[in-house]
Amino acid sequence: MSVGGVVVVIVGLLVIHQSNAEKSRCDVFQGSWVLVSESSSYPLYNSTSCPFIQKEFNCQKNGRPDHFYLNYTWQPHACNLSRFDGGELLRRYKGKSIMFVGDSLSRNQWQSLICMLYSSVPGANYYMETASAEVSTFTFTDFDVKVMLDHTVYLVDVVREAEGRILKLDSIQGCKRWKGIDVLIFNTWHWWNRRGATQPWDYIEVGGRLYKDMDRVVAFEKALTTWAKWVDTNVDPTNTKVFFQGISPSHYNGSTWNEPRAKSCVGQREPVAGSTYPGGLPPALAVLKKVLSRMKKHVELLDITNLSLLRKDGHPSVYGLGGMDCSHWCLPGVPDTWNLILYNRLVLLLN
Ligand SMILES: *[C@@H]1O[C@H](CO)[C@@H](O)[C@H](O)[C@H]1NC(C)=O
Numbered sequence: 001m002s003v004g005g006v007v008v009v010i011v012g013l014l015v016i017h018q019s020n021a022e023k024s025r026c027d028v029f030q031g032s033w034v035l036v037s038e039s040s041s042y043p044l045y046n047s048t049s050c051p052f053i054q055k056e057f058n059c060q061k062n063g064r065p066d067h068f069y070l071n072y073t074w075q076p077h078a079c080n081l082s083r084f085d086g087g088e089l090l091r092r093y094k095g096k097s098i099m100f101v102g103d104s105l106s107r108n109q110w111q112s113l114i115c116m117l118y119s120s121v122p123g124a125n126y127y128m129e130t131a132s133a134e135v136s137t138f139t140f141t142d143f144d145v146k147v148m149l150d151h152t153v154y155l156v157d158v159v160r161e162a163e164g165r166i167l168k169l170d171s172i173q174g175c176k177r178w179k180g181i182d183v184l185i186f187n188t189w190h191w192w193n194r195r196g197a198t199q200p201w202d203y204i205e206v207g208g209r210l211y212k213d214m215d216r217v218v219a220f221e222k223a224l225t226t227w228a229k230w231v232d233t234n235v236d237p238t239n240t241k242v243f244f245q246g247i248s249p250s251h252y253n254g255s256t257w258n259e260p261r262a263k264s265c266v267g268q269r270e271p272v273a274g275s276t277y278p279g280g281l282p283p284a285l286a287v288l289k290k291v292l293s294r295m296k297k298h299v300e301l302l303d304i305t306n307l308s309l310l311r312k313d314g315h316p317s318v319y320g321l322g323g324m325d326c327s328h329w330c331l332p333g334v335p336d337t338w339n340l341i342l343y344n345r346l347v348l349l350l351n
């Protein structure tokens with residue numbers, strides 16, 4: 001009997017070892033979009049079941065006539081993502097806080113997660129609060145789970161001083177709001193390319209010197225490095241999980257998906273087929289990966305750039321605020337997949 005017991009233990013270890021190896025081979029970011037069957041329960045919510053979608057993202061309510069974009073799900077090549085179970089996430093994260101930090105793409109993902117959770121526990125009690133100019137909090141009060149947004153477009157500071165508005169690449173005061181949060185999901189990029197009237201600063205300060213302007217990718221890297229130093233110095237990975245969202249792509253140039261006559265995402269009704277985006281990856285992604293690779297603490301990249309690049313059909317286009325928007329994403333839509341992957345990481349520890 002004792003011999004049998006030993007054999008069982010050894011077989012058990014082998015099985016565990018093998019399944020971990022299999023999991024680590026699966027890169028959930030390598031895959032393609034598939035149109036799901038009628039019987040599927042995707043999308044997970046709509047503007048009726050989730051009353052918190054802001055107008056900017058609420059494409060169906062704004063009259064978007066086509067619906068195929070709602071029925072694509074992300075299929076990794078080497079494994080299957082587990083279905084979203086909001087109740088499971090709320091129970092596992094009882095008493096904890098999840099915070100998205102960054103620009104309006106973070107707001108997009110924050111609203112998506114609220115809708116995914118709210119729709120899986122219909123009628124749940126909640127409390128929505130805007131605590132400051134930056135921070136909004138949605139609390140699932142029955143579970144004491146906070147889903148938060150910190151709106152800070154550069155992560156580093158913009159400060160008004162005698163010379164004007166200064167973008168300070170070495171200064172990161174926003175971090176005061178990130179202390180004690182259990183899950184942090186950072187994102188910044190879209191504002192780094194702003195020029196003219198929508199650029200919210202007059203000078204860049206770095207290393208104690210003021211510049212009228214500089215290469216924006218260089219500035220982005222310096223700011224990310226400041227952020228990375230903060231994480232390395234202040235985050236305890238046993239208490240706090242840190243993610244970076246990856247670069248959310250825009251679709252304003254049809255040449256990048258081999259359709260030169262398309263001047264934007266307007267009228268796009270289906271994703272790029274297959275797994276490769278003809279236009280390649282945005283250069284900012286390589287910068288982000290370089291900064292993450294130099295860090296001492298582990299930050300997990302939610303590497304959603306490739307899968308989102310394929311979704312030229314996923315933007316509000318003219319069914320957002322009224323102008324043309326090929327940067328944000330309709331809800332329900334692509335950010336639900338970002339959150340499904342986040343969920344798989346948080347709850348199931350799928351590699
Ligand atoms: C999308 O899927 C739903 C069921 O989940 C189905 O009712 C609807 O017809 C599908 N729409 C399209 C455009 O395939």
Ligand SMILES: *[C@@H]1O[C@H](CO)[C@@H](O)[C@H](O)[C@H]1NC(C)=O
Pocket residue numbers: 045046047048049
């Ligand atoms: C929205 O979702 C609710 C609940 O899942 C469903 O009953 C309703 O039919 C949906 N409405 C639309 C317009 O899809």
Ligand SMILES: *[C@@H]1O[C@H](CO)[C@@H](O)[C@H](O)[C@H]1NC(C)=O
Pocket residue numbers: 078079080
């Ligand atoms: C994924 O799920 C499908 C059916 O839902 C199944 O046929 C397939 O074997 C699964 N793939 C993996 C890698 O588990």
Ligand SMILES: *[C@@H]1O[C@H](CO)[C@@H](O)[C@H](O)[C@H]1NC(C)=O
Pocket residue numbers: 253254255256279
């Ligand atoms: C669109 O993309 C193509 C291919 O990448 C590039 O050659 C072209 O300059 C771009 N056009 C604009 C208006 O950015």
Ligand SMILES: *[C@@H]1O[C@H](CO)[C@@H](O)[C@H](O)[C@H]1NC(C)=O
Pocket residue numbers: 029030275276277278280281303306
């Ligand atoms: C992203 O796509 C590019 C080609 O478009 C490919 O070379 C690269 O391996 C992909 N990366 C991931 C993480 O899927």
